[in-house]
Amino acid sequence: MSTLPLVSAFFVGAIGWTLAEYLLHRFLMHAMRGRGMASREHLTHHARRDYFASTLDKGFFCLVVTLVMVPVVGAVMGWPIAVALQVGFIGAYLTYEWIHRRAHTHPPTNTYGRWLRRHHFHHHFGRPLDNHGVSTPVWDKVFGTDVEPGVIRVPRRMAMRWLITPEGELDPRYAADYVLVGTGPIGAAAVTERLPPEVVELDTRAAFTNVPPPEAP
Ligand SMILES: [Zn+2]
Ligand SMILES: [Zn+2]
Incomplete structure (x- = not known):
């Protein structure tokens, strides 16, 4: 077999992941409002700063998708195509997991990183x-x-850790894109365990009903 069909299958798999990323996020996680593990995990990610689904969950997702997709595609199009498609799909999925986590934990370093963070944090907070x-x-x-x-x-x-200075103010490098609102702790002091339980409750309720977190609970 020439390499062109395999390379094409790889890219179809990778582009297929970006569609899955959208559909799963919109319909399996937000529209379900906490029904099902994926929705609960994701809406908890909205409710609590620094909360991410476990690596085990992500490995389980890769395993299930592979066990379903490879035999189905393989039966129709042959094993080499099925494997190339799956490598593209899982590769793009893992890339997504990495850049999503980096968006929360590290500042942008280029135009794409700035766009991605603005697009995603407007989803979180707006x-x-x-x-x-x-x-x-x-x-x-x-x-x-x-x-x-x-x-x-x-x-x-x-507030993401990279957004604030050690003194607890908005880092002026990001002042064109973000503004801090509300009162209360910031930075390392704002870990969920140290927030008042009623604030955690309000943030959880907001996340699970798909409204933005209150600015000043
Ligand atoms: Zn979301
Ligand atoms: Zn996020």
Whole structure:
């Protein structure tokens, strides 16, 4: 077999992941409002700063998808195509996991990183039912959920560590894109365990009903 069909299958798999990223995020996680493990895990990620689904969950997802997709595609198109497609799909999925986590934990270093963070944090703090794509805006544009963020209002207790200075203020390098709102602890002091239980409760309720976290609970 020539390499062209295999390379094509790889890219179809990778592009297929970006569509899955959009559909799973929108319909399996947000629309389900906490019904099912994937939705619960994701909405908890919205409710608590620094919360991510476990590596075990991600490995389980890769295993299940591979066990379903490879035999089905392999039966129709042959094993080499099925494996190339799967490598593209899982490779793009793992890339997404990495850049999503980096968006929360590290500052942007280039134009794409800046766009990705603005697009995703507007989803977190402004419009949880829009901007579902993380790695690309393509599917948001196709399905009409792409929203231009403007200046993003970030509740102080949920501010990403890279967004704030050691003194607990907004890092001026990001002042064109973000503003801190509300009162209460910020930075290392804002770990969920140290927040008042009623604030955690409000953030959880907001996340599980797909509304933005209150600015000043
Ligand atoms: Zn996120
Ligand atoms: Zn989300």
